[in-house]
Amino acid sequence: MVGYLAQRLGMMALTLFGIITLTFFLMHAVPGGPFVSERMMAPEISAAINAKYGLDLPIWQQYLNYLGSIARFDLGPSFKYPGVSVNEMIASGLPVTLQVGLLSVICVVALGLPLGIVAALNRNRWPDTTVMFIATLGVAIPSYVIATVSLYVFALKLGWVPTFGLDDWRGYFLPVFALSGFWISFVARLTRSSLLETLQQDYMTTARAKGLRRGQILIKHGLRNSLLPVVTVIGPVIANLVTGSFVIEQIFALPGIGRQFVLSITNRDYTAIMGITIFYAAILMVMILIVDLLYVWLDPRIKLTRVAA
Template identity: 85%
Template structure:
């Protein structure tokens, strides 16, 4: 297990280095510079700014300097906000993104999995039909459409929730609903199909023949095995929800990391784009590693295979 974990951590470091390298050279391949869009910027001022941020150095030197900063967990300064670092931008937006993301994760797990179980246990009956109809709508309708419609109806027309910001608990309702709606629908459909497939396996028939209680068969034998595909998907889903949604944060004017990322692209703030991309990639790789470790708990056969490898 420890050798496997060390191997995965080594692969994560190599993958992160590849992402850093690719992002750096893609940003430098874009024509122009971060200060080109400034109006009435004299050539002397632009040259002074390039010298201040080291942009007048050769690309390979800039790359080495950036790698050195990454090793110190320093993502560099923002080119558009004097005196502001990318680290501080992420630190400022992370609490907003994290709070909405964690609430969305709770909704996805607390609603998606039980709804899928209810649908599977009531196959071809009205609970199954109702859950699948709602889930199909949730998957088919884009999140930005859900955000716009709910914002218009519940905020502008009815006034039940604020139109923007997170000043009180009501401000979380629409962003969390918009973030989690698609994934609740997706997880419920995946849970249903996986559990139905598990219930038809031979060992489930054997468990029923032994006279085991339905609850014991479902939770000890059926649900645990059927959750493997769900856990596989939940890793990237959790990473996606924790790091926020660009569109959702823009629509609801939430000062999260996603909104900073969109603004950094608009402002051509290269260091912010690279820093937030690297942060997103690191979160995603950590979540995938956690999912792989959860496999060991869910399926003992994986544990035996890893121990013998």
């Protein structure tokens, strides 16, 4: 286990290094610059600003300086907001994103799994048909459509919830609903298909032949084995939800990381774009590692070993 973790952490470090390198050079390959505006800036002012942020240095030296900052967990200053660092931008947006994201994760697990189980246990009956009909709609309709329609109906027409922001506790309903709707449907469909496949295995037939109760068979043998495919997608789903949805946060004007990322692109705030991208990649890799460790708990037959060089 220790050797496996050491190898995985080394691979994660190399992957993150590759992402940092690729993101850095892609940002510097974009035409224009972070301080380009409609009004032409005086050459002296432009030179002073470039010197302040080290943009007048050769590209290789800027790259080495950026790597040094990353090694100190410093994502650099924001080009758009003077005196504000990218670390501070992420720290200010992370609480909002985490609140909405974690509530969405709870909804995905609390609704997606039970709906999939109910559909599998009632195959080709009305509960199965109903769940699959709703799940198909949830998968087919994009999240921004769900957000826009629900905002129009429940906020503008009915006035049940605020139109934007999280000042009121009711403001969480629509963002969480729009953010988790697709994933609830996806997890429900995946849980159903995985559980149906597990119920047809020979060891399930053997367990029933031994006279075990249906609930005991379902919990001890069925669910534990059928959750492996679900856990595989749950890790990236959690990483996606807790790091924010760019579209949803923009629609509901939530001051989270996703909205900051969109504004950074609009403002050509290159350090913010790179910093948020690196932060998202790190969260995603950590969640994938946690998923791999959960495999061992769900199925003791799986052994985590180092890959031979």
